[in-house]
Amino acid sequence: MVFVLIKVPLIFLAYLTVLLYFCIFSNNIIIGCIFLLSLGIALWRKFYVFFPLLLIFGIYFYLFNAYHSQKMALPEVAFHQITPRIDTLQVNGDLLSFRGRVHDRNYQVYATLQSKKEQTFFKNLAQNCRISFTGNLEKPAAQRNFEGFDEQKYYSNQNIYRQIKIRQINAVKLTHNFNIWLLRRKGIVWAQSHFPRPMSSYMTGLLFGYLGKDFSQMTTIYSALGIIHLFALSGMQVNFFVEVLRKILLKIGIRLEFIPFFKFLFSIFYAILTGFSLSVLRALFQKNIPAKGLDNMAITTLGLLLVYPGFLLDKGGQLTLLYAFTISMLQQFSFTKSNIREALFKTFALNLIAFPLLIFDFFSFQPLSIILTIGFGLIFDKIMLPLLLITFLLSLTGLSVNLNVLFLLLEKMMRHLYQWFSYTPVFGKPSLIGLLGLFLTAGLLVDALRKKKLRFFCAFSLLLILFFVKHPVAPTITMIDVGQGDSILLQDRWNQETVLIDTGGRLTLPQPKWKKAHFSTNADNTLIPYLKAEGISTLDHLILTHTDADHVGDFLTLARTIKIRDVWVSPGELKVPTFVHQLKRAQLPIHIVKSGDKLPIFNGHLEILSKGYTHKGDNDDSIVTYGDFFNKKFLFTGDLEQEGELKLLKAYPRLKVDVLKVGHHGSKTSSNPYFIRQIDPQLALISVGKKNRYGHPNQETLATLKKAQIKILRTDQVGAVQLIYHHRKWQVKTVR
Incomplete structure (x- = not known):
């Protein structure tokens, strides 16, 4: 199995389109050279149909990029009212944040609450509204440090080009219009108000893709252990809910040929209910495309780039697509006769292929996460998700089931693990050439695991690249x-x-308990x-x-x-x-x-x-x-x-x-x-x-x-x- 020699035209078209995408958005000469070389291979293989398709995609990406630049350069327009997207409302101590819309433009909004009464109002707000305010309009912060977070780029990828700092909320006018965002907000507020913490946090995280600021300490722990992705709603959750839907439809007598239509409608509903999580979008695309294997992966990639052009500008989008692609590749091959060995091998291979992108984005990797993902993945998807769904649905009928002791025990276990493994191995950030080298050697290593001599050569090459990544040459x-x-x-x-x-x-001053916010440190x-x-x-x-x-x-x-x-x-x-x-x-x-x-x-x-x-x-x-x-x-x-x-x-x-x-x-x-x-x-x-x-x-x-x-x-x-x-x-x- 040599990945680069598998000749699947549709997946090759997706590969060329992704290269073209990064040529336009990153303007990198190395990616440009790889794209031109790949175009030459397409010409040699007589894949002529690719060229008009690539031209269409190229024009589309160029216009989208130009749209970004134009929006960032637009003059600021004064206004004093905004309509929040209600499901994005977050209260963190005396800090309020949400995303809002004015005159067809999206804004990220921050405000400081003036009283505990105001805090309680916004915590429990489950109705659409319009907020009148006095405040300042400004651009998000640009990148501050080498390889640091670029707030401006992060928000522009989500079609947000300005943020509002509210000095004073003058009035909140409740409205009675209904939309799907309100349904998501009602679900979140219901869970938070009817279930104790931390159970409510796991419920909103696994059912609605929402983790509040009060979960920040556990977010740090799950991140350090390399399993925060368990809260990223994806294929497992999608499969679970789609299977539940299929069984219900069959039970009530819906004919088999109509089920794909209902699955499609549910997919749209579930994507909105989870806040358009990138991993959910990817999983729903794959679930609703009739093609199989790599063809399914290729159509999913092309479809996502058309529907959501900013998809691959986000780290989460890149990772979910890489994981899905690698799983599709590994499903094409059988490596051993033992089911257990097969599962372990594929888990190792999946993490090895994802490893270069993980250290490129996050600079470190927790090897323990491979084992923890297997164990806790089963707990989250096979036990916690069904339990939380049933408990949530029962609460709507007035029946209350308190499972909080299970989540308290889980968090106690996670804290102990964190104490033992608080230092995550650090590898540094590879250059683009280093990243490509790591991908190549990781892919060859997976291919060569059964060939002893080649296996050691690939492993040595991988370690050599990692050495140069971790040890910069220049003082x-x-x-x-x-x-x-x-x-x-x-x-x-x-x-x-x-x-x-x-x-x-930063200097922190004593504050009343209700004002204390959960902050990551500077x-x-x-x-x-x-x-x-x-x-x-x-x-x-x-x-x-x-x-x-x-x-x-x-x-x-x-x-x-x-x-x-x-x-x-x-x-x-x-x-x-x-x-x-x-x-x-x-x-x-x-x-x-x-x-x-x-x-x-x-x-x-x-x-x-x-x-x-x-x-x-x-x-x-x-x-x-x-x-x-x-x-x-x-x-x-x-x-x-x-x-x-x-x-x-x-x-x-x-x-x-x-x-x-x-x-x-x-x-x-x-x-x-x-x-x-x-x-x-x-x-x-x-x-x-x-x-x-x-x-x-x-x-x-x-x-x-x-x-x-x-x-x-x-x-x-x-x-x-x-x-x-x-x-x-x-x-x-x-x-x-």
């Missing part, structure tokens, strides 16, 4: 965009040595994905410059996800009780710094110039580090202020630097003009949050830097900043 220094905070990564070639200076974090969205993309599963050293939350607030989150060999702190930081409590909880080796301490990295050392001046763990107690790396001098100052800067100069009167990480986010209390003149940097890096409440960086500081003719790079303007040592010189790269 880099990256100022990660963590918003209003600091986090700087020093990464030696081959990941020989890694040093992180600060973790970023590090979960910025720092940790970047470290994983770079193949970093272990940090050699973490330097925490001082105790402000925007520098150390995400320390514990980082420690739970990435292994840390030791933490460097100043003596003054150990006088701050809350910080000491964090260190104790982390249970990591601690090194108390002193001036002159050195960490070997690059071609030199990162040296501690100051262990702090106030002994209080505050701004002027920041640990200051310096390094002369490949003939460029770097100075990292934490939140050092002007008094500390002058003390630093007094201790090191001949200090000169090429690259300065500006102290205290460019505040007017830092960057003393005399200090700047004396150290004479060429490049100033400022880590600062966009539109932050402190007004950083201060205009006086910017004027000081500009007067000294220093180039300024700010994370609020250009996103993350990376300095790469390549061809014997440092090169600067920014996200935007």
